[in-house]
Amino acid sequence: MGNGIKFSEILVTGDPLILASQIAILLTSIAIVAGLTYFNKWSWLWREWLTTVDHKKIGIMYIIAGVVMFFRGGMDGLMMRAQTSQPGLEILSSQHYNEVFTAHGVIMILFMAMPLLIGLMNVIIPLQIGARDVAFPQLNALSFWLFFSGAMLFNIAFVIGGAPDAGWTSYFPLAGKEFTPNVGNNYYAISLQIAGIGTLMSGINFIVTILKMRTKGMTLMRMPMFTWTSFIASIIIVAAFPIFTVALGYMALDRIFGTHIFTISGGGEPMHWANLFWLWGHPEVYIVALPAFGIFSEIIATHSRKNLYGYSSMVISIVGIAILSMLVWVHHFYTMGSGPVVNSVFSITTMLIAVPTGMKIFNWLFTMRKGRIQMTNAMLWSLAFIPTFTIGGVTGVMLAMAAADYQYHNTMFLVAHFHYVLIPGVVFAVFAALYYWWPKMFGFTLNEKIGRWHFWLFNIGFNMTFMPMFFLGLKGMSRRMFTYQEGLGWEPLLLVSFAGSLILAAGFAAFCYNIYWSFRYASRDVSNDPWDGRTLEWATASPVQHYNFAKLPEVTGIDAYWKMKKEGTTGLIKEEIEPVHMPSNSGIPFFMGVVFTIVGLFLVFEWLIPALIASFLIFVGLIMRSFDYDDGYYVGVDEVTKTEQSWRGDL
């Protein structure tokens, strides 16, 4: 076993909170296995989900994983707010608190925001461009299973071996073996690497899909805005994620193989990590924010019953944001002492991002102007986004000013800022998108009334939780403090923040209840186009049949489906139906996910020989794929005709 972890140290013992989690995990696992066996659902699970290559099902799995991770990350957030609600509380020890905020950050960015957005991209993009699947369906499944493998590895850390505890940024030297010798941060290096490979492949897949799979007439400048933003986000993924891959690789070498790339004792360069991390980390913010901007563009246009104002300037601004996103990473460590010249340059590039972003805000406002704004839940989330994101944006500009940042850096002011950017910019977008596209995915709409509870509780809770943090920062409270002394004037603000987080959690609970209620009771009689939409995903059934389009639509302009409705060309002529070619399911991606998890666990525990042996299974998977000659199958004309008739009526 070498110098790795001892068997006796595998299970984290002693902490009552963790013991309760371990029991809960065990009971849940038993319940799932027993349930699947009792209802005889194993083969259904295997056939319909684990081996699927259908972009919609993969998207739904991403979304389910994202919502579950949202729950986990949210619980972490609640624990943090509870612990700091009063000075000197002992709900969590400092070590436990450090693990909790590390998990909160990593999970919310990489295992909540990313899968929710990639899930939506999976479901919607092929539909919006009039395609039957993504360019590489099996690769898409592999992306999902690698993401899932990474997420599971990261999540079991706190019960098996110990959780990462160096913050989601995992700055060296702290994250090195010198200062955190236990396996916790190995989990960070390995699980994010595995999930990151999946994300990188998703990025490539979407670029190829959008470039090569667009239906006839769908030129680039006719693409829906969500497709545009996802396209640019995918390009940023391909540009930025390899940097993270390298950084995590170095980290794994340092921690597991004893090299000295980032250490201080062996002459490494800790700031090198900070540079690489933020060279990925800052673009990462835009990877999650850009698709969200696309979602708002779609929803605002549809629910104002108007086309998007300034389409081309919207496209230009996304590209501008993407380019600038790669040029600002140093603003995360102005205080490193790189001198006023460097800091000034990066102040300017950072502030410049406000220009294209402001452009978008005004374009959204002018889309609504002279429209007829329908207050559905999807639209409410999009509306709430504008003022809250503006607060996040202007405080971002304040942080961008190097000298001023010397007073905000690493304080609660910063924490407030990025929550004011990421929650409206990602979470609001995801909620809006789920209300908007839910019928497309599941064939029923979410309840609007429960949705109102969800909306108001979440918004009130969000502002109550994070607004006080701006002032806490200005009062000198730094981030990540597990406790503090009395008499600094922080107590009332932190108490308000804690109360707010409870309301926020109630909002999330209302959302979960809404899913449950709608799943049980909502009417299944939902048309293919419940919102009077403008883009191609509304041209086909709700829920979408597995082949998406009986006949690939032809596009003649922006807002293709709106145009088709105006021209009365949405129908389908029976004689034009042809057999549809579809990819076959495959078990290889799931197998690879399992193998990567096993290899990952061995690496985390530094059991190198077993890791080496297990990694041969990766090659087994690759070889199996090379000899896989399955070219897919055809859906017959009869079946297509029958399916189409079931929702269109007679053809």
Add this chain to the structure above:
Amino acid sequence: MKKYFLPLFLLSLVMFLTGCEMVVFQPEGPQARSILELINFSIVMMLFVIVVVFALFIYIVWKYRETAKNKDYEPEEEKGSIALEITWTVIPLLIVIALTIPTVLVTFAVEDVPKGYEDKEPITIHVTAADWKWIFSYPEEDIQTVNYVNIPIETPILFKLTSASTMQSFWVPQLGGQKYAMANMENELYLLAERPGTFMGRNTNFNGQGYAYMDFDVVAKTEADYEKWVQDVKQTAPTLTEEKYMHILYPGVVGRMTFNETHLQWVNHADHDAQIFLHQETYRNYYHTKGEGYEREYNTIEPRSSEEGGHNHGKRD
């Protein structure tokens, strides 16, 4: 001051409501004050942006919301307007330029000796951050303190920042902005206090279990009081030994201490090849006490009011 009225009014309202002051808005030295002026200017600009966006937003959403009356109204398609789009590109650009100029000026200014005090000979103080305490060395006076630093007022202090272990960030919000303290290298930071007082200092860069306790006091004294303190220390404080210094570096939380002589005679952690003080086993074992009750975990950190070996200047609370 007139143009700052609105933001200052709003801020004072918040201060009133929360019943306490904000350190960033209470500068006690020229560095912090010039940063505050920059912050105030940015707040004015940003409030302008917020007012414009919020007003437009409320107006548009209210006016064009769907009501029973306009149910049949079918909005026209709109292409966009080059003139408008140029407007809302140029105005933010102008705001950015307006913010850039003072930003660059202040960013350069705070790197230098505070304005108006160029003639005064600066005092150099070496700051060594360790897990989880701040060590201050006065090479000229040959004094070393832990977790507090006394400075004379109206004298530029050149803090030379380094670290004996992890990375920390040195921040005294009432005197100026922060800067990182990193092992095997040195950052320089000029601060100056204009009047006597005790100002909170803090590490803002997370560095492990004792991070929340990593604060210190900057005590600004009149020149006479400062001289008197130096003489006091010379006569009463114990001499720092290498053994004692290693004990201080040991990971943990300690109280205030004062010594004659500094550790710079043995090691300057800013040197590129200075040895790193490592205690892997401590971090590892420390970790595994987790879950065996909070009591035991804290026991591995020395109580912060520890007087052991050091010359104690009042208990910390």
